[in-house]
Amino acid sequence: MDGPLQPEKGAADAPFYLPQGDEIPVFTAAHENDLPVLLKGPTGCGKTRFVTHMAARLDRPLHTVACHDDLSAADLIGRYLLKGGETVWVDGPLTRAVREGAICYLDEVVEARKDVTVVLHPLTDDRRILPIDRTGEEIEAAPGFMLVASYNPGYQNILKTLKPSTRQRFISLEFTFPKPEHEIPVVARESGLSEERVKPLVRLANKLRDLKGQDLEEGVSTRLVVYAATLIRQGMPVERAIRVAMIEPLTDDADVKRGLLDLVTAVFG
């Protein structure tokens, strides 16, 4: 790093993030020491919000890439494009982050094609370089560059998991759905609904999460609870908001749905 970090610098205007534990100091220490970070956890539990918060706090630009099964190394690194009859090299988001000393966030990294992990290896050891075969360039990461990746260990099949040779290059932070004492203020703050009215939604969310593995593949995310609360704050009847934001997104199976609606009745009467 060039000069001492001032972790509090951007904290005031950083997007709201309520920490669950020591993830802020761990991420800060990783950044100060040029270590890459892997965030593990279910969808909608705050991983992306945490990264945007930390980028602002550490005063670093952020390049986010939503990985999908067609994403290749060239999408990250860059490619030659035809522009006005001329071929010009255009940096991809990873290359831009490496040059700028930015944070590059690869969301759902296991979804990407296999050649992507190969590119990450020389960036995640102490060489911190990005070789670009197409141009013959070898770029050394600028100070402040940090690689952050996320994945959801819950619903991956065996073919889509991180190889030990890749995962053992990252500091790893485990994310779970926030405890009620955290989730209630988070949902209230995000939706504008009072904590009193958010409480039963969070209670319901945790009952739904208990069904994970039995009837449901994934428990209801904090994101969905925020959606339900937002609709209620806007005036939608509670039952309807819960149905469209917290029940329908979870399952297409009519029997399972009936079971979930019974839980709603148990919580709301």
Ligand SMILES: Nc1ncnc2c1ncn2[C@@H]1O[C@H](COP(=O)(O)OP(=O)(O)O)[C@@H](O)[C@H]1O
């Ligand atoms: N600890 C938290 N602090 C603030 N907001 C949170 C927190 N956890 C979850 N959220 C809310 O949940 C939403 C979904 O989180 P997100 O970061 O997009 O999930 P993920 O990236 O894990 O899928 C956010 O937009 C935010 O409203």
Ligand SMILES: [Mg+2]
């Ligand atoms: Mg995300």
